[in-house]
Amino acid sequence: QVQLVESGGGLVQAGGSLRLSCEASGRTFSRYAVAWFRQAPGKEREFVTAISFSGGSTSYADSVKGRFSISRDNAKNTVYLQMNSLKPEDTAVYHCAARMGLTSSWYPEYGYWGHGTQVTVSS
Numbered sequence: 001q002v003q004l005v006e007s008g009g010g011l012v013q014a015g016g017s018l019r020l021s022c023e024a025s026g027r028t029f030s031r032y033a034v035a036w037f038r039q040a041p042g043k044e045r046e047f048v049t050a051i052s053f054s055g056g057s058t059s060y061a062d063s064v065k066g067r068f069s070i071s072r073d074n075a076k077n078t079v080y081l082q083m084n085s086l087k088p089e090d091t092a093v094y095h096c097a098a099r100m101g102l103t104s105s106w107y108p109e110y111g112y113w114g115h116g117t118q119v120t121v122s123s
Helices: none
Strands: 004-007 010-013 018-024 032-039 046-051 058-060 068-073 078-083 092-100 117-122
Touching: 004 092, 018 032, 018 092, 018 117, 032 068, 032 078, 046 068, 046 078, 058 068, 078 092
Parallel strands: 010 117
Antiparallel strands: 004 018, 018 078, 032 046, 032 092, 046 058, 068 078, 092 117
């Protein structure tokens, strides 16, 4: 069992930066791939980025490539999402999710979810 808690969201102006954190409970967190998804009002859940259990492999949605960076510190049971050059269209609730095995961009493959943190980017 893994429990996930996101933090770091907030209100920022366009062009600004935020760093989200996803802290996990459980001694086996280092065995889990972790992803970030986001959901804006009236829109479907969208894949943002994912990182393998070791941190050696990452993937990004085209919409955030070059602006967002995912990393993890398994000693701290935490995954980070550094978001730079934020745009109003990045406004959403950001959720982290975990699964055993390989990363995936398909949200039904993730069995563990946090409650989310709101990111609002003003123009």
